[in-house]
Amino acid sequence: MTLKKVNPDLQKERATCTFNVEELTNILDTGVEYTTERRALEDLVFSVKELKDDIPEEFMSHKQKYENAIRKAVLLHKVLNSGNSIENFYERKDKSGFRRTIGSAIFKDGSPFMLHSAMFIPTLLGQADEEQKKVWYTRAKNMEIIGTYAQTELGHGTFIRGLETEATYDEQTEEFILHSPTLTSYKWWPGGLGQTSNYCIVMAQLKIKGKSYGMQPFIVQIRDEENHMPMPGVKVGEIGAKLGFNTVNNGYLGFDNVRIPRRNMLMKNSQVLKDGTFKSAPNSKLAYGTMVMVRVTIVNTTAGCLSRAVTIAMRYSAVRHQSQLKANEPEPQILDYVTQQHKLFIGIATSYAYTFSSYWLWDLYSKYIQEMGDGNYERLPELHALACVMKVISSSDCTALIEKCRLSCGGHGFMLSSNLPQIYGLSTATCTYEGENTVLLLQTARSLVKAWNDASKGGKLRPTMAYLADPSPAAEWDTSLDGIIKAFQKVSVGKLSSSVSSLTQYAASGMSPEEAWNKASVQLIAAAEAFGRAVVLSVFKSEVEKYVETASQGVRSVLFDLVELYFTHMVLDKMGDLLLYTKLTGKDVHLLQRKYEDLLEKIRPNAIGLVDAFDYRDEVLNSALGAYDGMAYERLMAEAAKSPLNAEPVNGTYHKYLKPLMKGKL
């Protein structure tokens, strides 16, 4: 559908915007050159008609969805290669690559090759030795083989030590025997595992001569290279339909004593020699780095999901008219209702906050990686705690706000043609994968309690935790940005201190340290979250300051409006904590409420510009409600017309069931 006309409501919004939208897009892309590069790639891919679906995926059966995704995945691979562009560019995970959303434009619900490029190849690069790389990385890069990465099992997820799959070394034949001793030991979840991959990196418990050597990575052929049949002893299939990622082809995998050559264990780090001698990795911390990187990317992924959802909801709110503010006046745009602004503007601010936070975290990660390369690991625990807590609060905040965006569109947000339900499905998954959020908060809490105890012994704390050692009482309430950051640091200190004293009290009452930890764990996860809040507030402010250094007054001003809104909303949202741990008073709360209402009014004229600046093409948004032209009703009807149920005037079940029923001839 090509509609040249733009809804006059959106035209009006764009005409009254007070800042240069393109300039802000360039900032979000971390440089004008990246905007140009990104758009060129989008032009290349979006010009291929066969990559678009004539019938939207939501009308297909589970099997049809998969088959259509394979067709497109192979075609996309061909287009990218023929375009002679950057290798795996749509999975590029550096800061500027974060905004490449071509994958999500072509696959509303994920690509079956996702794990091949995002996990199989990176694991080969990180864990195979040079000789192994020559074989496997080369074949994988050329798509001679398609691989995936299998760690999670039916019975175990985040707790890696509990994984049951075994790899037992047989020094007679110089082979490992892969085996799944129980139903719960079946691998479960890897993308592309069901019907797509023929190789798999399998994490398994290494056993040599009856002794365990922990989890190690093994490359296992799971399907024949000539006919794709499962290899002997390999039980493989897909796990069924899910809330999201239905075209990713998640699978299960079990082994019945499958033998693989010794050199199929990836040996860059640990090694098993021919005679069964185990040589452990010189440094196990390197593997940590990859895990941290994945969590950094999640902060960006969820911010990206939210920015797409809020673009859709904002544009729809600009063109939807409803009810009356004043008698005898026309129905206003629903965006004029302050309750609607209350639902959505915090979504805009939050997507900017986590986008910039993800850039900051990426820079920090890159710096630490360099330090680690120089043999300096001392800041790894801090990086680990930061990546954990920022993954948690970004995924939970963005997911909740995406749902708020969907609900703000009323019934139409319930339609899959809005794409809001699908974006929610992709976003909420980030609360679970790569470390379940509660488990990660407890890990962060452990770092914080350790830092607290270190500080009480006079130890020096890492930069982002330094405030924990500041013994000064909360100052008078200060509504400046820095004042609010300090206040949230006091909340963080207060909650941590309170948790530690509960731990002490529970221990004093006779509990073991583990029982006390468990009993106080609700407080501990709250303390971890509070730490994350203090960090993100501070980072959002400092990153905006950095990025607007050379910006125009218009862009600078609107970005600081967003920062003010984010801070004010956060104070009102966490009012209880601030009343407990700082000198915030009821009077301050009332003033801040008024300030919040004024900020909504101030941002209103620029609100559409702020989402336009994300520069999402219609192909990426994939939404009847959110298209750039704002022709929401025309597009809803056009999408409904694609339903196969509407292809025939009378459905076959009428003759078979309804007519006999109505004619009393059942």
Next chain:
Amino acid sequence: MTLKKVNPDLQKERATCTFNVEELTNILDTGVEYTTERRALEDLVFSVKELKDDIPEEFMSHKQKYENAIRKAVLLHKVLNSGNSIENFYERKDKSGFRRTIGSAIFKDGSPFMLHSAMFIPTLLGQADEEQKKVWYTRAKNMEIIGTYAQTELGHGTFIRGLETEATYDEQTEEFILHSPTLTSYKWWPGGLGQTSNYCIVMAQLKIKGKSYGMQPFIVQIRDEENHMPMPGVKVGEIGAKLGFNTVNNGYLGFDNVRIPRRNMLMKNSQVLKDGTFKSAPNSKLAYGTMVMVRVTIVNTTAGCLSRAVTIAMRYSAVRHQSQLKANEPEPQILDYVTQQHKLFIGIATSYAYTFSSYWLWDLYSKYIQEMGDGNYERLPELHALACVMKVISSSDCTALIEKCRLSCGGHGFMLSSNLPQIYGLSTATCTYEGENTVLLLQTARSLVKAWNDASKGGKLRPTMAYLADPSPAAEWDTSLDGIIKAFQKVSVGKLSSSVSSLTQYAASGMSPEEAWNKASVQLIAAAEAFGRAVVLSVFKSEVEKYVETASQGVRSVLFDLVELYFTHMVLDKMGDLLLYTKLTGKDVHLLQRKYEDLLEKIRPNAIGLVDAFDYRDEVLNSALGAYDGMAYERLMAEAAKSPLNAEPVNGTYHKYLKPLMKGKL
């Protein structure tokens, strides 16, 4: 799949439960006779093999889902009639009928006949005159015709006055001309409208001789009774895939000057005479009653969704083992983690709270209906405000807690075979339909502001709002149940007072009353919510007191544990408001936090009993994770085996796409 074995973890939980589960089930059913009746109906329906799906619906295409649902809807109708049981029993909407969940067992995602029995027939009963009833009600009851109810349009929802469909009276031919003047005037959403119904009650703007007479109901034939083809001038189809209700066959409907006889306007209330004279309804408030009733049922519906979700999550948490609380000990049930109890026990307590609240609201509604029958309408505004706010907070609380249940199951909660995503879809829709939540909160706020102004003039307030007139300052903090109810009433007063003073200030600054209302609306919806909280706390306590009057000590004790948990959790959750508007102190908060942790421990042994008491059959839960036997892993694998993708060892796309790719022959 029939598995006789019960997971030993669940056996252990059931053995240590301290109360009589069956007794609690009878209380939830509002009487042992209703438990018996409900189970008999379940036995009848669940014994019909053809009502079960061999291949789960989530693997079907959109069209297949519909066709399968029609097959089952017709069969279910036959089974019920042949069973000679109560008419429309699965839609029975009195208090004891609330727990009839057969519909949701047969249709995971709604029945295409839902609107026929839930809206078409009730509207005929409520709005057709006796002569019309003889024709239409009789035909509808006998399923000679299938109907639906069309009000919402593409461009207008909750704001009914904005609806655009026109019914113009032609006194020459004594007909109404139904017309859709714009795209946005198309009806959009009615269940069963797409391909199923042949009649439809259409709400349209009545016009006679150029004058408007507001919204009136018209019965319109939309499909031919002999061949089901759309009638001339009728444009009808289905609206496409949605987040839920995909088997309900929601449709759109447009008219191109479609003529219907004068007597097709339902005339129990307003009438149009042959010559075009309009006689208005003697009392327009009667129609209000139905709307209130639907909102009452929503409180029960969402509580039901939550109770199913929490049953699933609790049973899974009892059989899932993970990680270690203590070194060298076996992995504990995840239910032993206090963070998991924190996620789930409030879900149990909330489902009990809203279940009992819905019974209370139903009794209130029934009493009011009787009063209205006697010509006494004075309590209608109070009932309206209560139904609005309880619909809002029950739908939003239960939906959020269902999502928490899903997330508490980790990755497996993301599987559709858990049924948790589908329950979420059904529940979240209640936040939007029958009055969008924000709109309803604003309506409640309007009642409250009116009551506030009345009280300031010395007027008498209705029972549930009487506390608004109490000028006494907040007393010292009191942690008893009554103390907490009083505290929440003070919060409600404080927020309302604060909103009213903002309204005054904004008006004083020169805004019109409407502008001031809009600008203060974020505060106003918070005040409305606070009113609802105070009501539900009070009702939960008083209803439990009522229902346990003759109960055993065990049941009484565990129900009061739930009440205590609900109250304590609510205080901690709304701590900020209580710190502002009552004399709650930081010290109280710490004590309550400790009390909360103790309550989780106290409820732990009875937690499985509390969800078993809901007495949901496996057919109703439809969940691999939540079955009574707790064989979660076996069932997950069995459900995966049903995926059509697993029916063949190699998918056809391998030969067509993957092999050429991997062999370099693209």
